[in-house]
Amino acid sequence: MKKIWNIALAAMMAVSFTACGTDTSSETGTDTADTPVSSEGAASAGAESVSLNVTTTFAGEDGNAQNFKNAVKAWESETGNKVVDTSATSDENFKTRVVTDFETGSEPDVLFFFNGADANDFVKAGKVVSIDEIRAEYPEYASNMDDGRIAASPAGGVKYAVPVNGYWEALFANTEVLDAAGVALPDENTSWEDFLDICQKVKDAGYTPVAAALGNIPHYWWEFGIFNHQTPENHLDIPASSEDELGQEWVAGLEDIKTMYELGYFPDNTLSATDDETFAMFTDGKAAFLLDGSWKVGGIVSACQSDPEDASTLDTAKLDHFDVTYFPGQDARKTTDLIGGLSMGYYITRKAWEDPATREAAVSFVEYMTSDEIVPLFAQHTATALNNAPEVDESQFNSLQIKAIRMMSKVTSFTGAVQDSFSGECRTSTFDGMPELVTGKKDIAEAVQEGLDTYYATQG
Amino acid sequence: MSNIYKNKKWLPLFLVPAFAFMALYLYYPFFMNILNSFQSIRTLGLPAGEWNDPWYINYVTLIKDAEIWTSLKNTCLMIVVTLIVQVGLALVLALMVDNVKHGTQFFRTVYFFPIVISATALGLLFNLIFLYDKGMLNQILETMGKASLTDWKDESHALMTMMLPVAWQYVGFYFVIIETGLNGISSELYESAMIDGASRWQRVKYISLPLIHNVLCTCAVLGVTGALKVFDLPWTMFPKGMPIKSTFLTGTYMYYQTMEAKNVDYGSTIAILIVVLGIVLSQVTNRIFKEKDY
Numbered sequence: 022m023k024k025i026w027n028i029a030l031a032a033m034m035a036v037s038f039t040a041c042g043t044d045t046s047s048e049t050g051t052d053t054a055d056t057p058v059s060s061e062g063a064a065s066a067g068a069e070s071v072s073l074n075v076t077t078t079f080a081g082e083d084g085n086a087q088n089f090k091n092a093v094k095a096w097e098s099e100t101g102n103k104v105v106d107t108s109a110t111s112d113e114n115f116k117t118r119v120v121t122d123f124e125t126g127s128e129p130d131v132l133f134f135f136n137g138a139d140a141n142d143f144v145k146a147g148k149v150v151s152i153d154e155i156r157a158e159y160p161e162y163a164s165n166m167d168d169g170r171i172a173a174s175p176a177g178g179v180k181y182a183v184p185v186n187g188y189w190e191a192l193f194a195n196t197e198v199l200d201a202a203g204v205a206l207p208d209e210n211t212s213w214e215d216f217l218d219i220c221q222k223v224k225d226a227g228y229t230p231v232a233a234a235l236g237n238i239p240h241y242w243w244e245f246g247i248f249n250h251q252t253p254e255n256h257l258d259i260p261a262s263s264e265d266e267l268g269q270e271w272v273a274g275l276e277d278i279k280t281m282y283e284l285g286y287f288p289d290n291t292l293s294a295t296d297d298e299t300f301a302m303f304t305d306g307k308a309a310f311l312l313d314g315s316w317k318v319g320g321i322v323s324a325c326q327s328d329p330e331d332a333s334t335l336d337t338a339k340l341d342h343f344d345v346t347y348f349p350g351q352d353a354r355k356t357t358d359l360i361g362g363l364s365m366g367y368y369i370t371r372k373a374w375e376d377p378a379t380r381e382a383a384v385s386f387v388e389y390m391t392s393d394e395i396v397p398l399f400a401q402h403t404a405t406a407l408n409n410a411p412e413v414d415e416s417q418f419n420s421l422q423i424k425a426i427r428m429m430s431k432v433t434s435f436t437g438a439v440q441d442s443f444s445g446e447c448r449t450s451t452f453d454g455m456p457e458l459v460t461g462k463k464d465i466a467e468a469v470q471e472g473l474d475t476y477y478a479t480q481g
Numbered sequence: 482m483s484n485i486y487k488n489k490k491w492l493p494l495f496l497v498p499a500f501a502f503m504a505l506y507l508y509y510p511f512f513m514n515i516l517n518s519f520q521s522i523r524t525l526g527l528p529a530g531e532w533n534d535p536w537y538i539n540y541v542t543l544i545k546d547a548e549i550w551t552s553l554k555n556t557c558l559m560i561v562v563t564l565i566v567q568v569g570l571a572l573v574l575a576l577m578v579d580n581v582k583h584g585t586q587f588f589r590t591v592y593f594f595p596i597v598i599s600a601t602a603l604g605l606l607f608n609l610i611f612l613y614d615k616g617m618l619n620q621i622l623e624t625m626g627k628a629s630l631t632d633w634k635d636e637s638h639a640l641m642t643m644m645l646p647v648a649w650q651y652v653g654f655y656f657v658i659i660e661t662g663l664n665g666i667s668s669e670l671y672e673s674a675m676i677d678g679a680s681r682w683q684r685v686k687y688i689s690l691p692l693i694h695n696v697l698c699t700c701a702v703l704g705v706t707g708a709l710k711v712f713d714l715p716w717t718m719f720p721k722g723m724p725i726k727s728t729f730l731t732g733t734y735m736y737y738q739t740m741e742a743k744n745v746d747y748g749s750t751i752a753i754l755i756v757v758l759g760i761v762l763s764q765v766t767n768r769i770f771k772e773k774d775y
Contacts, residue, residue: 113741117525124527142527236723290613293634293724302614445524446743453742456725479523 071382072103073373076119077133078365081110084319085186085399092398096389102382108133116444123148123370130373130383134182135365137441141176149368152180159384165393170406172363175442182366183391187404189361189435190241190314190348191428193321197342198309202226206344209431213249213277213351220286223309229288231281232299232308236292239278239455241312244360244438245348247274252353253436259443263470275451275458275465282459292456300324304343312348315361315403318421337420345425347432361435363406367391402426404435447476511756514749522745529746539750548726549751552734553758559644559711559730560762563704566648571655572697576685578656579663589660592653600650604717607646611718634719639728643715650714651707655700662696663689698770705766709759712736731755 079089086108093104107129109115116139122128123143132149134140143149152171155162163171163183173180194206202223207216220230233242248256250270260268281287288299288308303311304324311317323329325340350356367387373379389395396405402418402425415423440448450463450471457463519536520529533539543549571592578588595603610617611633619630633642666689674684712732721737722729729737735755739748 117740117743120524120527142524236721236725289630290632290635293632293639294613298613305614307614449742449744453721453726456723460725462725 069378070101070103071378072105073131073379073382073386074105074107074129075131075133075386076122076129077106077108078111078115079133080108083110084316084401088398092390092395096386099389100382100385102385104386119143126372128370128372130370130379131386132368132370133185133365134368135441136172136174136182136184137364137437138175138444139441140174140181140368144174144176144179144181148371149181150371150374152183155369155374155384159388162384162388163391165408166391166406167408170363171366172437182368183387184363184366184406185391185396186400187361187363187406187435188315189359189403189425189429189432190244190312190438191359191425192346192348193303193311193313193317194344194346195303195306195309195311195342196344197306198223198228202228202309207346207349207356209347209357211347211349211356213349216349217281217284217286220281220284220309224285229302229308230286230310231288232303232311233287233291234294234296234299235278235282235287235459236456237294238296239452240440241314242278243275243451243455244440245274245312246278247271247439248358248360248436249277249348249351249354250274253358253434256436257439257442259439259476260469260473263466263473268466268469268473271469272466275469278455279459279461279465292460306342315425318345318402318425321421322419335419341420343421343424345421345428347428355433357431357433359432359435360438361404361432362437363404364437364441402429443472443476446479447472449475514752517746517749518753520746522749524743525739525745527745533746539747542747543750543754548722548729548734549731549754551722551727552729552731555640555729556709556731556758558640559647560705560708562644562648563651563708564701566644567651568655568697568700568704570648571652571700572659574652574656575659575663576689578660579689580681585660589657592656594653595650596654598650600713601717603646603650604714607642607714608718611642634724636724636727639719639724643719643728646718647711647714651704655704658700658703659693659696662693666692701770702763702766706759706763709755709762731758 075093077089079085089108090106093106096102097104109118116135119128119132119134120139120142123146128143128148140149152163156164166183168180171180171184172182174182192207196206199206199219203226204219204222207219211219223230233239235242247270250273251267255267258267260266260271262268263272282291288294288302291299299308300311300317300320301324302308304321321343322332322335322340325336325343326332327334327336347356347359350358367390369380369383369387373383393407393409393411396407397411402422415426418426450468451458454463454468458465458468517529518539519533521531521533522529535541574588574592578585581588613619613630613632613634616633618633619627622631632638670688670692671684674688679687710732711730715728715730716733716736719728719733721741722733731751732755735748735751738744738751
């Protein structure tokens with residue numbers, strides 16, 4: 022009897038093991054076996070609800086997070102499909118997550134992601150579908166877009182991502198601080214020397230000239246510092262060495278940041294502060310300038326609301342104290358040459374494409390999100406790739422957005438960010454290493470060379 | 482029924498699930514980690530590309546890397562802080578509470594409370610306390626007449642600012658362990674000593690401390706190994722070793738190399754260093770704080 026009891030226990034263990042194994046395989050089986058069933062169903066019935074996995078950067082404090090939620094809701098009710106939204110704030114962790122998802126076969130069906138070097142791995146692996154391939158079956162796909170403005174992947178030059186809204190990077194200003202310091206807002210005629218002079222006057226008046234957390238987010242200063250010694254024509258080229266002409270321009274750009282640090286134009290705690298802290302300095306009227314992207318317009322507006330979640334609580338008088346202008350140029354770069362463009366877009370993954378029902382839903386979703394009606398809601402004061410962009414109705418915008426639109430009217434060129442091609446490990450020496458560079462603990466030329474060495478080592 | 486306990490031939494079968502779990506989620510990743518430290522991995526999630534050239538290059542880098550030495554120095558300092566502040570302060574508090582007649586449970590709860598708060602939440606809390614502009618500490622100093630703001634996260638204050646919350650968080654943990662050890666000492670011993678005229682300090686010195694020696698040894702081993710693993714609170718307060726990479730600990734530096742710098746194979750190498758360090762230090766601690774039989 023006891024022997025039977027033992028055998029029974031052992032059998033139960035074995036069964037539980039088998040059950041676990043069977044579960045896994047049957048789950049896997051479900052994935053592969055269910056797919057054709059549902060797709061057949063979809064193909065025959067044509068109206069079966071599809072659950073679509075979507076990952077975007079429209080989350081957290083992104084100015085379009087709510088627009089995205091609204092658009093998803095509208096698409097769901099229009100089509101009867103479901104969206105499983107796994108969007109997250111755009112940062113290095115998000116990029117890693119996306120790359121890892123592709124590697125482990127758990128990529129979403131639709132992805133809103135960067136179209137630069139960050140996407141190279143899954144583009145090269147053939148895990149996303151090109152716009153041309155989609156158009157072979159859906160000729161109307163992204164037909165409302167100007168193809169000339171859709172960026173091609175750096176890995177192979179093929180176009181995959183359908184853009185929605187563009188971005189620009191420019192110099193935000195707190196005019197209350199400028200008035201207190203007795204200086205005027207820099208404009209399209211302001212040179213780099215003029216800007217340094219303005220910074221000195223702001224500093225003399227007891228304010229911090231530039232709100233920047235060099236130990237946390239040096240990205241914008243890195244980009245414009247280098248761009249300031251280049252032209253839109255050569256800014257996207259990666260130097261072969263820190264000693265060649267381009268390399269020397271990079272070194273000179275970083276030297277400018279070091280000079281500004283030594284002159285005390287950044288906050289006292291710029292090496293230990295977070296970006297949120299220095300942004301608060303700017304909105305609280307303790308710093309005059311903030312170099313950032315178009316997405317910061319929403320952040321400044323939120324900072325002028327007593328309830329950041331409630332737009333009706335906006336203090337318009339406070340918002341009127343903020344302006345946005347061009348980053349003063351030097352050498353060959355014109356002050357009105359900006360960093361900007363259409364750096365992100367909607368990808369449809371190969372996994373979704375190979376399942377007819379999901380393919381149908383994914384195409385429908387991207388077409389909806391990139392339609393003439395939805396794109397302007399997301400783009401606001403930034404560029405789009407639409408063939409028929411609607412006229413801007415200024416009555417729909419707040420004072421800072423209107424100032425941004427007016428600034429944009431004098432822009433002479435938009436150039437992409439070279440850091441989008443110079444991503445990952447190669448940035449470490451000059452991004453994370455920025456505090457060492459500005460304090461002189463590390464030689465700038467050496468740090469640039471270190472980054473370039475890593476870049477070329479990973480390109481092979 | 483008793484025969485079931487004598488018949489052990491089925492026993493290994495019941496050990497298989499736990500062993501399989503450990504093999505899959507601990508030993509396999511560990512051996513893969515050793516392998517990865519010799520290979521080139523550009524981004525987390527990507528498969529290893531090829532063998533490094535030379536294959537041991539990461540170990541050479543490890544020796545030359547100034548930041549790893551900073552991390553080791555800071556980790557050693559964290560161990561000292563753990564032993565002196567966490568265990569030391571916990572001992573003092575436990576001895577004091579052991580000598581009060583009422584409210585023992587109250588003090589236990591108060592001192593243990595920080596343990597139940599997530600380290601990330603504590604990190605955010607202390608970030609607000611040490612904030613440069615409008616931080617609690619700077620505001621207090623301002624009301625006391627200090628004219629300028631102090632950057633508690635600059636190079637000269639950063640280590641103190643980082644270690645203070647870590648030490649504070651775990652004092653209660655060791656306090657409870659030591660307090661439990663003190664409760665195990667028979668009150669008759671203290672009564673006899675009192676009759677013999679022993680002062681309060683003499684009772685602590687000749688009765689309490691010797692009888693909780695083994696408990697203190699356990700605390701020391703836990704403290705040393707715990708200090709090697711500290712990650713979340715320092716990372717929340719000082720991401721990327723801010724400022725100027727001066728606050729890295731071995732754990733935070735490994736995370737930085739893997740997740741931020743995307744140097745995954747080098748991160749694996751640092752992970753191996755941490756394991757080796759853990760084994761060596763726990764052995765050393767075990768020998769130094771050897772438990773005694775009474």
